[in-house]
Amino acid sequence: MIKRPVFLLQAVLFFILLSPCKLFPANPLNAGLEGMKAITPDGLKEQLAVIASEKFEGRETSYPGQKLAAHYIASQFQQMGLLPAGDSGTFFQHFPLLHITVDRASRLAATVSGSSTAWTDFGEDYFPSASGRDTVISGEVEFVGYGINSKMLQFTEYDSSKDYRGKIVLVLRGTPDEGDTSSIFHDYPIAGTSGAKRVYAQRSGAAAVLVVEDTKGRTMEDAFKERMDDLTRGAITIPGRARNDIPLFSISRKLADELLTPSGKTIEELQREIDSTKKPDPFSLKDARVTIDLKMRCDSVTSENIVGILPGSDSVLKNEYVVFSAHYDHLGKNVATGEIYYGADDDGSGTCSVIEMAHAFASLAERPKRSLIFLTVSGEEKGLLGSLYYTDHPAIPLSQTVTDLNADMIGRFDPQHEKVNDTNYVYVIGSDKLSMQLDSISKVANEESENLHLDYTFDDESDPHQYYRRSDHYNFARKNVPIIFYFDGEHPDYHKPTDRIEKINFGVYTKRARLIFYTGWKIANAPNRPALDAEKSTSPFSPDR
Numbered sequence: 395m396i397k398r399p400v401f402l403l404q405a406v407l408f409f410i411l412l413s414p415c416k417l418f419p420a421n422p423l424n425a426g427l428e429g430m431k432a433i434t435p436d437g438l439k440e441q442l443a444v445i446a447s448e449k450f451e452g453r454e455t456s457y458p459g460q461k462l463a464a465h466y467i468a469s470q471f472q473q474m475g476l477l478p479a480g481d482s483g484t485f486f487q488h489f490p491l492l493h494i495t496v497d498r499a500s501r502l503a504a505t506v507s508g509s510s511t512a513w514t515d516f517g518e519d520y521f522p523s524a525s526g527r528d529t530v531i532s533g534e535v536e537f538v539g540y541g542i543n544s545k546m547l548q549f550t551e552y553d554s555s556k557d558y559r560g561k562i563v564l565v566l567r568g569t570p571d572e573g574d575t576s577s578i579f580h581d582y583p584i585a586g587t588s589g590a591k592r593v594y595a596q597r598s599g600a601a602a603v604l605v606v607e608d609t610k611g612r613t614m615e616d617a618f619k620e621r622m623d624d625l626t627r628g629a630i631t632i633p634g635r636a637r638n639d640i641p642l643f644s645i646s647r648k649l650a651d652e653l654l655t656p657s658g659k660t661i662e663e664l665q666r667e668i669d670s671t672k673k674p675d676p677f678s679l680k681d682a683r684v685t686i687d688l689k690m691r692c693d694s695v696t697s698e699n700i701v702g703i704l705p706g707s708d709s710v711l712k713n714e715y716v717v718f719s720a721h722y723d724h725l726g727k728n729v730a731t732g733e734i735y736y737g738a739d740d741d742g743s744g745t746c747s748v749i750e751m752a753h754a755f756a757s758l759a760e761r762p763k764r765s766l767i768f769l770t771v772s773g774e775e776k777g778l779l780g781s782l783y784y785t786d787h788p789a790i791p792l793s794q795t796v797t798d799l800n801a802d803m804i805g806r807f808d809p810q811h812e813k814v815n816d817t818n819y820v821y822v823i824g825s826d827k828l829s830m831q832l833d834s835i836s837k838v839a840n841e842e843s844e845n846l847h848l849d850y851t852f853d854d855e856s857d858p859h860q861y862y863r864r865s866d867h868y869n870f871a872r873k874n875v876p877i878i879f880y881f882d883g884e885h886p887d888y889h890k891p892t893d894r895i896e897k898i899n900f901g902v903y904t905k906r907a908r909l910i911f912y913t914g915w916k917i918a919n920a921p922n923r924p925a926l927d928a929e930k931s932t933s934p935f936s937p938d939r
Contacts, residue, residue, distance in 0.1 A: 425760065426915035427843060430908040432754035433747075435900035438907065441470075441746035442805075445722065446738035446895050453737060454726025455630055455773045455780075456491055456695040463722050467700045467770050470749050474756040476702030476768060479789035487699040489783040491773070494524050495628030497689035502643060507656050507681045517618045519649055522688055523588060523642040524629040529688045531601050531641060533562040535653055535679040539668050541565025541603065542585050543594035546858045547578055551674035552598045559599040562684050564650060565591055566665055567607050567617075570672065582858045592642045602641040602686050606650045606661050614646040622730040630695070630776040632783065641688045656681045697723075697772040699780045701789050704755055706918065708763035715790050716918045717767045717798040717875075718751055718910065719781070719866055720744030721774030725889060733891040738898055740888065743805030744880075745770050747907035754911055762918035764796065771866055774802075781866035785873050792870075796923035797832060798877045799910050800867035805903040808883025811849075817899070819847035820906045821881040824862050826853070829876040832917075832924035836878055839913040844905045852881070876924045880910055 444450075444466060451459030468485035471478070480487040500522050503512040513519040539551040541563060552558065569586035571577035579585050588605055595603040607617035621644065650661045657679060668675060700722070706712030722745040724737025736742070752768040755761070767790065773779030785792065807817050826833035840848055852861045862868065867877035887893040917924065 425758065426912050426919075429754055429758050429915065430843065430911045432757055433750045433904060433907050433911055435904045437750050437753070438746050438903055439895075439898075439900055441749050442738060442742050442895050442898065445745055446736045446742040448734060448736075452726040452735040453722060453724045454627070455723045455776050456493065456697045457726055459726065460697065460723055460772055464698045464700055464772070467722060467745070467749065471700065471702035471752065471768065474702075474753055476704055476752060476756065479701040479703045479767070480699070485700050485702055487701050487784065487787070487789065488696050489699070489773075489780065489787075490633055491630050491695045491697055491776075491779065492633050493628060493630055493693045493695045495691045495693075496522050496524055496625055497691050500689045501687040502645070502649075503685045503687075504649075504653060505683045505685075506653060511652065513649060518614060518646070520643050520645045521618060521621065521625060523592070523621075523624070523644070525639045525641055525688060525690060528690055529641050529686065531562070531688075532683065532685040533560050533601050535564055535604075535682045535684055536561045536600075536676065537564045537654075537664065537679060538676045539566060539664075539674040540569055540586070541591045541594055541605075542569065543598055544582075544585055544590075546856070546860075547582060547585065549578065551676060552594075553676045556676070557599070558595075560601050561599075562602045562604060562686070563595050563598070563600045564604045564606070564653065564679065565595075566661070566668075567605050567609060570669060572610075588642055588644070592639060596640045600640065602643070602684075604643050604645050604650070604684070606647055607644045608647045609661065609665055617644060619730065623728045626729045627726070628691075630773065630779070632779055633694075641686050643686065653679055653682045653684070697780065699772060699784050700770045701784075702752065702768045703789070704752070704761065704766040704768070706763050706765040707761040711763040712765050714764045714794050714796050714923055715767050716762075716764055716796055716914050717769055717870070718748050718914060719769045719771065719798055719800045719870075720748045720802060721772065721780065721866055722770045723772040723775055723780070725775055728891070735889070735891050736894045738893050738895045739803050739805045739882070739885070740893055741774070741802045742895075743803060743882075743898065743903060744801035747801045747804060747903075747910065750907060751911045751914070762915060764918040765790075766914070766918060767795075774866055778866055778869055781869040785869040785875075792873050792875055795870070795875050797914075797917050798867050798870040798875055799880070799914050800865055800870075800877060801880045801907070801910055802865040803882050804880050804906040805898040805900070806882045806885050806887075807899065807902070808885050810883065816847060817902055818905070819849050820909065821852055821861075821879075821883055822848045822850060823852050823879040823881060824867060824871060825878040827862070827877075828871060828874060829924040829926055832876045832878065835916055835920070835924060836913055839916050840909055843912040844909045846905060846909060874926060876926065878913070880906060882906075
């Protein structure tokens with residue numbers, strides 16, 4: 395063995411101390427753990443103070459507040475040096491929408507025992523919900539209690555021996571046993587909404603549904619005031635996307651009792667009977683026929699997704715992409731009361747985490763091997779419209795998209811975890827639905843970083859909330875892109891004006907954002923993309939309510 399001169403050894407050691415990165419590549423584990431520290435409570439709070447501000451008026455899809463939010467997010471991406479991946483060299487991916495509102499010329503008429511009546515007092519006797527098109531329907535009437543027909547709850551009030559095709563069903567608002575914590579509907583209040591009753595009626599083959607609004611102490615005036623905002627703002631959808639919703643009219647108890655005249659019963663008596671016996675009692679309203687004349691207005695509007703790219707460092711793997719997504723739209727401003735739905739948690743928290751994760755990745759000395767897409771979408775509250783448009787018109791082919799990590803509400807606690815003092819958690823949904831390998835990466839990333847309690851409660855396919863279908867990751871999963879959905883659960887301020895920044899817990903919010911960052915870091919630097927499980931390579935859930 396030939397001995398090297400001492401001075402040569404000293405020179406090599408000196409060179410190593412001065413230039414370690416040139417001789418030894420940075421440890422990806424340490425780089426990722428160090429990089430996530432750039433996501434701080436102060437940084438998230440600074441961003442959220444803007445996104446959930448009064449200036450943006452609740453970020454209603456296609457409204458001025460949403461446009462202002464879009465420009466703000468794009469300006470942040472530009473400052474970070476992300477590459478624009480929207481239209482014409484910008485960060486904006488514009489997409490067309492239809493704004494559908496009810497025309498007050500819509501009418502209801504009825505023939506009961508040979509006598510004809512036309513109801514014309516819009517807002518007092520009746521008011522319709524937005525549907526997809528003008529419709530004129532005439533049909534016989536069937537009473538079906540609360541009108542619930544849920545596969546998930548295995549509960550129906552429809553008579554399986556009857557054919558409801560072409561019929562107009564008359565139903566009570568809400569659910570049986572309201573306020574009863576032991577009721578099967580207590581944890582699934584969506585079953586009592588008008589939207590659910592329309593789905594149930596349509597599932598049963600009915601042509602239209604009439605919901606009796608003024609029951610159990612509520613007046614028709616109360617109902618109309620509650621729905622005035624919905625009537626004014628209407629519905630938003632993508633042109634060409636079929637809206638086959640059957641007509642739904644909210645009607646007064648007075649109108650319902652007129653239809654019931656031949657039966658000798660009243661709505662109050664029927665409701666009291668159902669609530670006391672706990673049994674549905676569907677029946678045909680003999681000699682009653684209703685004609686619906688529904689008129690709609692459709693206006694063309696636009697909205698925007700914001701798309702920025704951070705190119706990867708590996709000459710080959712940079713052609714694969716990890717997506718970090720969140721929706722930045724919310725419910726806007728109540729036109730009837732003037733109240734703003736700030737949406738600090740839903741989904742200001744997810745939006746700001748994407749912005750701060752982009753900042754943290756862009757600040758790294760060495761970029762991840764794979765490229766990263768930072769995507770904030772609009773139209774989520776209208777039916778996942780922005781992510782639907784993006785996955786149909788991706789900035790990068792979905793074949794090159796290895797994962798979508800979606801954050802939708804990650805800044806709060808839900809009552810279930812507060813009750814047991816478990817606040818160091820995050821719900822993880824869908825991580826194993828298409829790729830068990832992705833789920834393994836997720837668990838290891840958590841163990842190496844924030845060590846949160848990963849709660850898989852809502853991963854259960856039989857869970858009635860069906861959250862897997864209810865945020866933007868789902869449109870990626872439909873195209874067989876593995877996903878993880880991060881969620882804090884529903885809290886009392888969900889979809890209310892009280893969802894404000896003061897109620898965000900920035901400690902756990904930061905931990906969740908860091909976990910998403912680090913999980914993305916591991917995926918972006920892994921030798922291979924998360925493999926699709928062959929037997930799971932289709933969209934796993936079918937819609938239900």
